[in-house]
Amino acid sequence: MNHRIAPSLLSADFMNLQRDIEMINASEADWLHLDIMDGVFVPNISFGFSVLNALKGVLTKPMDVHLMIVEPQKFIREVAETGAYMMNVHYEACLHLNRTIAAIKDAGMKAGVTLNPHTPVSLLEDIIHEVDMVLLMSVNPGYGAQKFIEHSVEKTRQLKRMIAGKGLPTLIEVDGGVNMETAKRLLSAGADVLVAGNFVFNSADPIATIQMLKAL
Numbered sequence: 001m002n003h004r005i006a007p008s009l010l011s012a013d014f015m016n017l018q019r020d021i022e023m024i025n026a027s028e029a030d031w032l033h034l035d036i037m038d039g040v041f042v043p044n045i046s047f048g049f050s051v052l053n054a055l056k057g058v059l060t061k062p063m064d065v066h067l068m069i070v071e072p073q074k075f076i077r078e079v080a081e082t083g084a085y086m087m088n089v090h091y092e093a094c095l096h097l098n099r100t101i102a103a104i105k106d107a108g109m110k111a112g113v114t115l116n117p118h119t120p121v122s123l124l125e126d127i128i129h130e131v132d133m134v135l136l137m138s139v140n141p142g143y144g145a146q147k148f149i150e151h152s153v154e155k156t157r158q159l160k161r162m163i164a165g166k167g168l169p170t171l172i173e174v175d176g177g178v179n180m181e182t183a184k185r186l187l188s189a190g191a192d193v194l195v196a197g198n199f200v201f202n203s204a205d206p207i208a209t210i211q212m213l214k215a216l
């Protein structure tokens with residue numbers, strides 16, 4: 001029960017956002033996961049910094065911000081100003097990843113690197129010691145409610161071996177298709193943080209669903 005649960009705001013009811021944020025505050029959720037999409041890096045547009053800044057005054061959970069955008073390094077200051085705890089940038093979107101990771105940390109945040117489903121974990125060999133977390137996408141990024149990509153379990157296992165082999169404290173987060181069945185397998189493979197969107201927000205009792213995920 002040492003793992004973390006990070007419900008994804010992307011699946012919340014934006015007509016009742018205050019209600020859903022109050023639910024998250026009252027739940028056993030550890031973080032709130034926030035997907036910022038630009039319609040360029042991924043084929044969808046979600047929400048921007050105005051939403052994150054509005055959350056700053058009411059959300060009691062740390063913000064886990066995932067930038068699915070081109071040139072995410074241009075927005076480090078804006079993310080930091082929202083009070084974000086973690087800033088995730090895609091490996092595929094950063095030409096100078098070491099510089100971006102350093103800038104995120106200099107801004108006072110934890111730094112995460114995200115891998116798309118087709119990107120092998122071996123590409124992190126030279127930077128894994130610099131990041132606080134690796135986010136593995138277990139669906140193709142851009143939309144919620146997608147089918148879980150089965151190879152994600154083995155990919156999680158591979159990454160865990162790399163991290164353990166180097167004696168690092170780096171966390172592994174997995175996002176996409178998380179439910180009770182996939183969550184169990186991902187945790188067994190070495191995941192530390194599970195992002196759950198539709199499975200939480202579309203359930204009859206989101207607080208109980210989060211509690212069940214925490215109890216795995």
